[in-house]
Amino acid sequence: MLRALHAAAILSFAVVALSVTARASDPQALGDAAAVFDGGGGAPMRDAVADFSSARKMGAVPVAAVRRTKQSGADLFYFSPQEAAQAKKTFGIMSKTAKGFTFDSDVPADIKKQMLADLDFMKTIQGGSATALHKKIFGAVDGSGYYGWFDSRVTAIGLDDCGSANAVACVMPFSDPSKMWLTNNFIKFSHPQVARMMVVYHEARHTESQHGNWSHATCPTPFRDDQGKDMKSIWTGAKLAGEPACDVTPLGSYGSSTILLKNVQKYCSNCTDKVKMDAGLYADDQLGRVIDKDAKRQMQQDFGQ
Numbered sequence: 117m118l119r120a121l122h123a124a125a126i127l128s129f130a131v132v133a134l135s136v137t138a139r140a141s142d143p144q145a146l147g148d149a150a151a152v153f154d155g156g157g158g159a160p161m162r163d164a165v166a167d168f169s170s171a172r173k174m175g176a177v178p179v180a181a182v183r184r185t186k187q188s189g190a191d192l193f194y195f196s197p198q199e200a201a202q203a204k205k206t207f208g209i210m211s212k213t214a215k216g217f218t219f220d221s222d223v224p225a226d227i228k229k230q231m232l233a234d235l236d237f238m239k240t241i242q243g244g245s246a247t248a249l250h251k252k253i254f255g256a257v258d259g260s261g262y263y264g265w266f267d268s269r270v271t272a273i274g275l276d277d278c279g280s281a282n283a284v285a286c287v288m289p290f291s292d293p294s295k296m297w298l299t300n301n302f303i304k305f306s307h308p309q310v311a312r313m314m315v316v317y318h319e320a321r322h323t324e325s326q327h328g329n330w331s332h333a334t335c336p337t338p339f340r341d342d343q344g345k346d347m348k349s350i351w352t353g354a355k356l357a358g359e360p361a362c363d364v365t366p367l368g369s370y371g372s373s374t375i376l377l378k379n380v381q382k383y384c385s386n387c388t389d390k391v392k393m394d395a396g397l398y399a400d401d402q403l404g405r406v407i408d409k410d411a412k413r414q415m416q417q418d419f420g421q
């Protein structure tokens with residue numbers, strides 16, 4: 117009964133949220149994410165007031181019971197700042213202390229195998245050095261650190277379509293802010309392994325309830341690169357103008373995963389040339405999503421470019 121009431125409450129909120137037209141580019145909507153400039157190098161912050169465990173005991177809100185922000189499918193999964201705010205009220209601040217994460221029983225074996233293989237790959241990375249922004253968010257370029265960063269944020273992995281035929285993975289804070297969903301595209305992904313990991317680490321950043329789950333910002337219209345060409349999604353090829361597929365801080369989901377890959381390119385000492393080249397290619401592409409001039413300049417300086 118408790119659970120049913122809980123789902124109903126979320127459902128009624130979602131209807132309200134859908135009627136709100138504020139986008140992530142509104143200064144007010146950005147709220148904490150823009151103001152709090154703290155990526156946190158270690159485990160997520162604990163909140164003495166919020167009791168995340170009580171929400172956890174009740175279980176995740178069934179995804180089917182929640183009206184979600186409609187996905188355009190142009191790029192990675194998007195949730196609204198309002199949905200993130202409601203998730204924070206419902207679940208509190210995440211405070212994962214136990215190690216490990218579960219896979220739902222309906223996650224196909226080959227998807228689970230691919231995910232574990234990808235995380236195993238991340239574990240092997242050696243580097244030592246790192247840029248200042250990377251140290252702030254992830255610590256050193258180091259496999260055990262990367263794995264620990266993921267493991268300290270994600271409690272469960274499930275299977276969902278993430279609202280779009282093009283999606284690969286998502287975190288839906290309003291269902292469970294610490295759960296990552298993989299789609300069937302995860303094993304059909306035509307991008308290199310390091311690009312798939314970029315998506316996974318992008319999504320893991322969205323578990324951070326203490327930062328409004330790092331909602332995306334809305335890309336400008338028009339949205340063009342230095343050559344005057346329309347900016348397109350490297351994941352789907354869709355035009356990004358006006359899409360909620362940008363960032364205004366280096367610490368956001370696009371920003372942080374860009375920093376991760378740029379550091380793999382620069383400092384990984386045991387990666388193949390192919391991995392480093394792929395990492396650089398995808399990092400440079402995603403840097404284009406950082407639309408705040410100061411944030412972008414900060415990242416370029418951090419990368420030494």
Ligand SMILES: [Zn+2]
Nearest residue numbers: 192193318369
């Ligand atoms: Zn995202």
